[in-house]
Amino acid sequence: MHHILVLGAGKSATILIESLLEDAHEQNWYVHVADVRLDTAEKKVAGYGRSAAYRIEPNDPEQLDKLIQMADAVISMLPPPLHIVVAKKCLSHRKHFLNASYLTPELMALDEEARAAQLSFLVEMGLDPGIDHMSAMDMIHDIQNKGGTISSFRSHCGGLISPESDDNPWHYKISWNPKNIIMAGKDGAHYLSGGQVCHVAYNELFNPARTVQIPGLGLYAWYPNRDSIPYLNTYGLSAVSDFVRTTLRHPAFAAGWKKIVELGLTSETKTIDTDGLTFAEFLNGYLGGMDAWEEPLKEQFAFLLAHNNTPINLGLLAPADILQILMEKKLALGEGDRDMIVMLHELEYRMPGVDALQTISASLVVKGKDQVHTAMAKTVGLPLAIAVKNILNGRIQRKGVFIPVYPDVYQIVLPDLEKKGICFTIISSAVLSSPPHPL
Numbered sequence: 407m408h409h410i411l412v413l414g415a416g417k418s419a420t421i422l423i424e425s426l427l428e429d430a431h432e433q434n435w436y437v438h439v440a441d442v443r444l445d446t447a448e449k450k451v452a453g454y455g456r457s458a459a460y461r462i463e464p465n466d467p468e469q470l471d472k473l474i475q476m477a478d479a480v481i482s483m484l485p486p487p488l489h490i491v492v493a494k495k496c497l498s499h500r501k502h503f504l505n506a507s508y509l510t511p512e513l514m515a516l517d518e519e520a521r522a523a524q525l526s527f528l529v530e531m532g533l534d535p536g537i538d539h540m541s542a543m544d545m546i547h548d549i550q551n552k553g554g555t556i557s558s559f560r561s562h563c564g565g566l567i568s569p570e571s572d573d574n575p576w577h578y579k580i581s582w583n584p585k586n587i588i589m590a591g592k593d594g595a596h597y598l599s600g601g602q603v604c605h606v607a608y609n610e611l612f613n614p615a616r617t618v619q620i621p622g623l624g625l626y627a628w629y630p631n632r633d634s635i636p637y638l639n640t641y642g643l644s645a646v647s648d649f650v651r652t653t654l655r656h657p658a659f660a661a662g663w664k665k666i667v668e669l670g671l672t673s674e675t676k677t678i679d680t681d682g683l684t685f686a687e688f689l690n691g692y693l694g695g696m697d698a699w700e701e702p703l704k705e706q707f708a709f710l711l712a713h714n715n716t717p718i719n720l721g722l723l724a725p726a727d728i729l730q731i732l733m734e735k736k737l738a739l740g741e742g743d744r745d746m747i748v749m750l751h752e753l754e755y756r757m758p759g760v761d762a763l764q765t766i767s768a769s770l771v772v773k774g775k776d777q778v779h780t781a782m783a784k785t786v787g788l789p790l791a792i793a794v795k796n797i798l799n800g801r802i803q804r805k806g807v808f809i810p811v812y813p814d815v816y817q818i819v820l821p822d823l824e825k826k827g828i829c830f831t832i833i834s835s836a837v838l839s840s841p842p843h844p845l
Contacts, residue, residue: 407434408798409476413462413492414483415441415450418506418532418582420778422481422787423450426794430456433795440473464488467495474499479794481505489513493527500525502797506532506786508632514807521806526797530809533747533785534563534631537770537823538651539809540789540816541830542751545768546641547813549755557646557763558754562618562628564654565782568746568773569623571739575705577656579737581745581774581782588672588730590653595630597650598638606630612664614657620748621769621833627660628652640811654748662706666729669693673725680718685732686711688718692725710736739777747772747781749830768830785828792822 412423426437437457441447444461451457463469464484474480474495479502482492489505490512496503497516500523509529520527530536538561549556567579580587591611597604611629620626634651638644655663666672669692678688689711696704710732718728739745749770754763774780793810796802796818803814810816823829 407436408478409436409438410794410798411438411440411473411477411480412483413440413464413473413480415439415443415447416483416583417780418783418786419483420450420780420783420787422483422783422790425788425791427451427454427457429791429795430454433799435798438473438477464491470495471499474501477501479504479798481790481794482507486510489529496527497523497525502794503527503529504531504790504794504797505529506536506790508535509807509809517807524805526802526805527807528793528797528802528804528810528815529807531789531793532787533565533782533789534651534653534749536789536810537785537828538563538749538751539811540820541749541768541770543641543811543813543816544820545751545753545766546643549753549766550642553758554755555645556643556753556755558648558752559641559643559646560618560648560650560652560752562626562652562654562748562750562752563631564626564628564748566626566654566656566746566748568744568781571743571745574737575702575709576659576662576737578659579739579743579745580734581739581780582786584730584734588726588733591629592672593632595632595634597630597634598646599648599650601647603635604630609667612655612660612667614660614664616660617657618654618750618752620654620750623748623771625657626654626748627657628654629660640809648754654750658702658706662703665703665707671725671729674727675724677722677724678728680720680723680728682717682719684717685714685728685735688725688728689714689732739780741777743777745774745780745782747785751830767833769833770828770830772828784826788823788826788828789819792819 410426423439430437439447439450440460440462447459451459480496482489482505486507489507493503493513493516497519502525542561565581591608594608595606614627617625617627631651631653634649638649643649671692752767754765756763772781772785801818
């Protein structure tokens with residue numbers, strides 16, 4: 407029997423845990439789920455056999471040791487700064503390690519030791535990063551294996567609200583870690599355009615005019631996601647002239663968040679006494695008069711102000727912390743709400759003997775079932791569940807620290823994702839009659 411330990415049982419872990427528990431009998435697994443709140447872990451395993459729930463204190467090294475020692479593979483859904491702590495303990499106890507977060511230099515430094523120990527440390531194995539890598543590399547390698555040369559790569563991904571549940575002027579509801587939403591883009595972004603590295607500062611990141619057409623859904627705004635440049639070599643595309651990985655939002659959201667950044671509402675550098683202060687008073691302290699504002703900004707901020715005369719009463723908080731509490735209250739998924747994941751890859755390339763530039767695009771749309779079984783939880787959790795199964799059964803044999811850009815990983819995972827309803831549609835394949843649009 408194999409033992410799998412999942413550390414963290416929050417929103418994004420729901421379908422991961424359910425998938426592991428549903429397969430536990432067939433695969434001969436025992437699934438251990440630990441969270442800082444015992445009741446959260448217990449709810450995730452309720453009604454299932456071959457499972458156990460624990461309360462965990464991530465800063466308690468002895469407790470972590472005990473939990474990791476009894477596992478064969480550990481999936482960390484904890485906050486990113488804790489991944490390295492867990493990974494080092496997995497290395498010490500000779501356990502496989504997986505997560506859905508970005509690869510860090512500290513994790514990469516464990517590569518040689520993980521290889522020597524014959525361990526798989528698979529990271530960036532969620533949605534974005536994760537499914538984006540695997541689906542993109544499948545397209546890239548297919549073109550390259552046919553002798554093609556890729557000149558432009560654009561990959562867009564967004565956790566959005568499904569149109570039937572879109573009922574607020576922000577055209578957005580929270581389906582994943584709210585702190586990450588508030589802090590998105592703080593470091594600005596880098597990408598490649600026309601062969602030149604472009605830097606976008608935080609205050610210029612959210613631009614509603616920067617859009618892409620999503621087939622069947624309409625126009626969405628995009629902003630460059632973090633630093634795309636390191637992925638040029640990762641994807642084997644060092645010769646391209648355009649390369650960008652982006653996040654999708656509704657154009658109205660981009661305009662509203664641009665104003666939020668301009669107003670300083672995401673600041674972490676000062677504190678405000680919230681005792682006796684209402685959310686409306688907090689916002690009005692930043693807004694001033696909105697008479698000269700245009701729509702939809704007026705409507706968006708009026709929506710945030712409405713019915714918010716309850717005192718916050720949480721002592722000293724940074725504006726970003728207050729904004730997070732407010733957004734969690736106003737933009738929460740309601741009962742019956744469905745979120746939506748949208749991904750779009752756009753590639754331009756040339757084939758041997760063909761002078762014209764060709765283009766191919768592929769899209770993914772996944773809708774959630776309800777406010778618990780979200781598309782976000784499905785697309786983050788299932789890649790991890792499929793990967794750990796295939797690591798434990800020996801089908802994924804790659805060792806060391808790696809992300810899922812290799813055929814011996816994605817050719818195993820993608821077909822299983824397709825069986826679960828996560829599959830891409832080729833939406834265009836054509837010869838360009840005019841030069842491509844600049845980024």
